Amino acid sequence: MCMSGTADARIAGAGRYAPSPSGELHFGNLRTALISWLVARSHSLPFYMRVEDVDTQRSSLESAAQQLEDLQRIGLDWDGEVLYQHQRFPAYEHVVESLRARGLVYECYCSRKDIAHAASAPHAIPGHYPGTCRDLSDAQRQAKREELEATGRHPALRLRSDATSGTVQDYWAGNYRGDVDDFVLRRGGQAPDWAYNLAVVVDDHHQQVGHVVRGDDLLPSAPRQAYLARLLGYEVPLYVHVPLVLNEQGRRLAKRDGAVTLHQMEQHSSTADVIQALGESLGVVGARSTAEILEHWDMDQLPRTAVTFRG
Numbered sequence: 001m002c003m004s005g006t007a008d009a010r011i012a013g014a015g016r017y018a019p020s021p022s023g024e025l026h027f028g029n030l031r032t033a034l035i036s037w038l039v040a041r042s043h044s045l046p047f048y049m050r051v052e053d054v055d056t057q058r059s060s061l062e063s064a065a066q067q068l069e070d071l072q073r074i075g076l077d078w079d080g081e082v083l084y085q086h087q088r089f090p091a092y093e094h095v096v097e098s099l100r101a102r103g104l105v106y107e108c109y110c111s112r113k114d115i116a117h118a119a120s121a122p123h124a125i126p127g128h129y130p131g132t133c134r135d136l137s138d139a140q141r142q143a144k145r146e147e148l149e150a151t152g153r154h155p156a157l158r159l160r161s162d163a164t165s166g167t168v169q170d171y172w173a174g175n176y177r178g179d180v181d182d183f184v185l186r187r188g189g190q191a192p193d194w195a196y197n198l199a200v201v202v203d204d205h206h207q208q209v210g211h212v213v214r215g216d217d218l219l220p221s222a223p224r225q226a227y228l229a230r231l232l233g234y235e236v237p238l239y240v241h242v243p244l245v246l247n248e249q250g251r252r253l254a255k256r257d258g259a260v261t262l263h264q265m266e267q268h269s270s271t272a273d274v275i276q277a278l279g280e281s282l283g284v285v286g287a288r289s290t291a292e293i294l295e296h297w298d299m300d301q302l303p304r305t306a307v308t309f310r311g
Contacts, residue, residue, distance in 0.1 A: 039211065
């Protein structure tokens with residue numbers, strides 16, 4: 001299948017879909033998963049499934065099992081075993097320790113309120129961590145650490161970046177420049193979970209992912225991830241950010257919008273009906289299976305604006 005995209009964009013390497021198991025997938029999630037599968041399969045490339053359960057407070061194995069079942073029910077398959085991020089924590093620790101040995105990690109004791117207040121200062125860069133904890137003395141760090149530990153909380157770990165912006169190659173957006181700052185590698189608080197920006201980079205490298213299909217709301221985070229990948233000596237994947245599915249009010253589709261999960265849609269429609277609706281949202285009319293969608297798939301027909309879900 002022909003994919004025009006940007007002039008120097010090439011679909012290569014493995015593809016993947018990586019849902020967060022905090023509930024059932026809705027129509028928009030299923031659509032992004034299908035696009036990711038189509039891109040990989042139309043190029044005869046491996047396609048992997050990864051469960052992004054680094055958020056231990058919100059994730060559950062039950063939710064993951066339901067999501068995987070739904071993806072299989074609409075006809076998606078994948079290569080190899082499912083990768084669960086909770087099994088990858090030692091790998092993240094190893095990477096952070098390697099960065100720490102290079103002087104590129106520091107503890108951050110700021111609360112969200114602290115960051116919001118500092119970020120509103122006249123010379124702060126909008127959206128950037130203002131560097132409050134970046135250059136504290138050893139004595140200051142010890143005092144703040146003890147103060148935090150007295151409340152049962154842990155400091156966050158941040159990357160010591162030497163850039164304020166970076167670029168990535170996106171299939172549709174071309175050469176995209178976005179913000180880079182001292183972003184979080186491990187979250188703080190009472191549950192010091194690993195951060196998405198770290199885990200996604202380490203796991204994409206581990207699985208030899210060469211192209212990443214995901215919602216275009218994540219495009220602004222891609223330069224941070226590319227910056228970290230380059231620091232670690234990893235190859236940066238090609239990104240393929242696709243428009244989201246919106247509700248009838250023009251807001252991002254969510255489970256609160258009614259019958260949007262596969263189980264809910266199957267209460268009044270067949271699975272084939274759902275697959276047909278997914279295909280039509282991609283410009284493929286009348287297909288009743290993912291195999292049929294793949295047969296007629298043309299990336300150039302993918303709508304470049306958000307799709308409205310009307311149930």
